[in-house]
Amino acid sequence: MSVNQTDPMIGRLIDDRYQVRSRIARGGMATVYLATDLRLERRVAIKIMHGHLADDASFKERFIQEARSAARLAHPNVVNVFDQGQDDDSAYLVMEYLPGITLRELLQDHKVLTSEQAMDILEAVLSGLAAAHRAGIVHRDLKPENVLLADDGRIKIGDFGLARAATANTATGAALLGTIAYLSPELVTRGIADTRSDIYALGIMLYEMLTGEQPYKGEQPMQIAYQHANDTVPAPGIVNPSVPVELDELVLWATARDPEHRPRDARALLDQLLDVQRALADPSGPPANRTMVLPSAAATAVLPGPGRGATADTQIVPKARHRTGPIGPESDSNAERLQNDAARRHRRGAILLVIVILLALVAGGAGWWFGSGPGAEAAVPDVAGQDPAAAASQLIEAGFEVAPDNRGDFSVDVPAGQVTGTEPDATSRQPKGSTVTMVVSQGPRQLDVPSVVGGSFDAAESALADFALTDPIRQFDEKDAGTVIGIAGVGGDGNAMGLAEGSTYGEQQPVTLTVSLGPLPDVAGQELSEAQATLQKAGLTGAEAGREYSSDVPAGAVIRSQPQADGPVKPGATLDLVVSDGPAPVTVPDVTGQTLDDATAQLQALGLRVSYDDCAKFTCAFYDWEAALPVTASDPGAGGTALVGSTVTLSYRAD
The missing domain is CATH 3.30.10 (Trypsin Inhibitor V; Chain A)
Incomplete structure (x- = not known):
């Protein structure tokens, strides 16, 4: 649990009831805090939507949907939602507080779990998910971050923010929802989710618990999505040979690319998991390398045979045909002729029907071939600027195969990691089923930063022509006016970043120069x-x-x-x-009784000038014996003030 005392929500009272104590976690849509329910005197977790999303109706609806979905569930393995409301501009949910860690944190600490640990966690998750599926809810965002492991041993599923009613085909729209590492193939290719999509995500989680890694890796999300749609998840035993073959087959069943070949819901997978646990726990059971045949999602009809309600020698005896009316040669001849005429008409009609059907099939086949089949063409969608996963989904929806372009493309307009375009180009018409290469931006081309510090601003402008110069920062400096004294760009966090000579920086990215205005004006001595x-x-x-x-x-x-x-x-x-304020005043000391030499030295040390009142008499030229004469008075006198540099006149006795 991380506590941030600078968060303005800490200490706030929500809805006159919930006192926020500390921050637990922060996500892209909301922040979760530990709070105290003052009314019921209990600790709760309160999830508060970020303020900048307050005007987005879709995010508010997702919050409300999470509360409604969780309210329909009452299960020990599902996080309880107690309350939902609005405080100022922010929506909030009040949930059960579970001190502990997430499955993601457990995997980060231990990497690989034992088979027993993995089965225990999967059993608890499946129990809670089975309740959700039974209530008609598809979670759609199952991942280790949403599996909570409480300190007291309880295991619960949380975060039903993406949950939807489990109709036969729950569409997600054009954008993919959920975490890309756990998306089922049908979500990637068609944007369709049902209970079997949750099963696929659990299969990936089980693989990760048994091996310590996810089955698909890639530098770009689109590459991972492509593998989900086109590859088969390998058995975890290939990576970790200690995994029992029963769990290998459980993973392969849950992650089948075709949803028809997966368990129909969490209850079906839970039943099979319990069978696997019993088989692994029974030392007298079959050997460990036996092969389990897991049921498919489609129902299999069992035909009756020996020992199943029918005998092997059962025969079907046709009933005898009965005739009515006169019996004789003539009646037989008329009947035969009528039957022959009817047969001819029937054959003629059948031939015409076959011809009509064949023509319809040919026309329909041609229409399908050129309309939506292999012979059809479609416009390549414009996916520039999109996230690779969303772009791949749109291209697949349009009927194309998607291939990543590992070369990438430099772009000053499209951020790194987003799609710059396709090959063939957007809006061109291509046969459906053909491959479209998706080009992903590497961001701007990296160029060497020239040496401009110490030179003139005009020279720097010419040297930095490949970058986008912003208005310079001008400041006073000891260097001459117009001299460049600094250069900076923009870092990944959006803040200014110093650019050293010889470093690299993106083409046409903003560059700011700091230019000297010359030294500060010297105003010392001026009024x-x-x-x-x-x-x-x-x-x-x-x-x-x-x-x-x-x-x-x-x-x-x-x-x-x-x-x-x-x-x-x-x-x-x-x-x-x-x-x-000019010279400082000083206090004239009492120098009476001192010799002329001593008094003069003391006054001069204070910055005062000294004169003598009998200078006219003695022309201020003293013999050594006269310098030792005592001072009788001073002007100003002792205790008076005089400015530094002014004159003090001394009187002395010369008789």
Whole structure:
């Protein structure tokens, strides 16, 4: 169980009843949360449809269908659905909470299960599925992810989101529903599902449990779908020799390509599985290499024979024919003539009837041959841009055989993995039954990224002609204006991705250059208003961000500028301007009583100038003995203030 405390649903109260506690899992259509039913004081699993699907009627209908399908079932091996409703714009289902793991997680941990484990899981799944089939429901999305293994040992089927009523032929529409690895051949080729389609999916699951792998593999979903439609599932014993032959035959029966040769429903397969379990558990039974003959889906009539209600020498004795009327030569002659005339007329009518039937057969055969048979032609559907599985289904529906093109095709318009076209081309008419090659996109051709960083923007435009240049990002930098300082493309997640010189990137894919606007304007020493005007011309804003004392910068001038935010500076950014308050004031110390030398040194250390009031008398030229004279006063006096660089006058006694 994964918990995401940043999910806005965590802690939310749904419908004034269900308190969401944590997130369990997230899928393409909905997210499942662990919640508390405040009314009944129990833990439940609540499945909430993604908000961006709220306007899609088909998804809402699927949610409602899942609730209805599960509500018709009451079985220990089917996940119970307690409630269904709408909260704001999101539909939700309230289900039984089963702490544990899925069959998929079990297979990821253990890869191959023992025959006994596989049969135990299959028995539980078949029991629940048999209840669904008995209620007229086809699951249509059976896979290990939908088989829940609870911590207390219970095994249940969940997720009836694709379930439908089990009519004779339940159509899925043009798009294939369910997981491609478990789709039956009739779903791939005709889009038709019934109870036997569920049996096919269970056969694939049993194969996977016994071998640790799926029978069909491919790089593209279309390749896997093609194998489902045209290949026969091999016996699991070929991959894992320890698999009993009885389970080999059970897999082959369940995965027969022709649905008529599979069990008719889950109950039939469950009965056979129970027989297999008894046979494998009985040590006195037949040898392990015996061959089991499993029943087919079609009923087999048993004709009576010896010992079955009829005797070997039973004979059919015809009844004697009786005649009425006069008996004699004349009557016999007339009767014979009438019989001969009637026989001739009968023969003539029969010949005419045969001729008419033959002509009708010829006309019908010709019509079939040229209308829908081997001689018929049909337009090749346009499947460009579709998923390979859906495209293959459409081509098969139109009457063509489908072959994958392993070469692929580079395309700047069609994403990798989707169909770019067909050979022969779409809309051309081809004989039905002929092979159409489906070409799948490899995405854009990968080209080497040229070296453009450090060069001019104009040169970069020419060098990147094979890519789609977007508007450049311009920012201030120490490099000269117009110099390319960075190049980026778009990664697989849609976010910007740096492109290094020598790396490869898709043809005609978007490329964004970062171009220098030159260094930031130097406004130090300018008056505040002048500095703001200079920055405005460069597309920037200057904002006073404080004042400091400075002996070097006049009061009112800018001492320095710096960006408000970290990172590159782009047009429209704001720079903080620190403005000078001029020199800083200092407090004049008490220097009275000190010698002239000591007082002068102390004041100069504070950035003050020193003069002497008796300079006129002594011309400020002192003898050594005069420098030792004591200071009698200062101006400004002790405790007063003076600006750095200003003059303090000292008085001293010179008598």
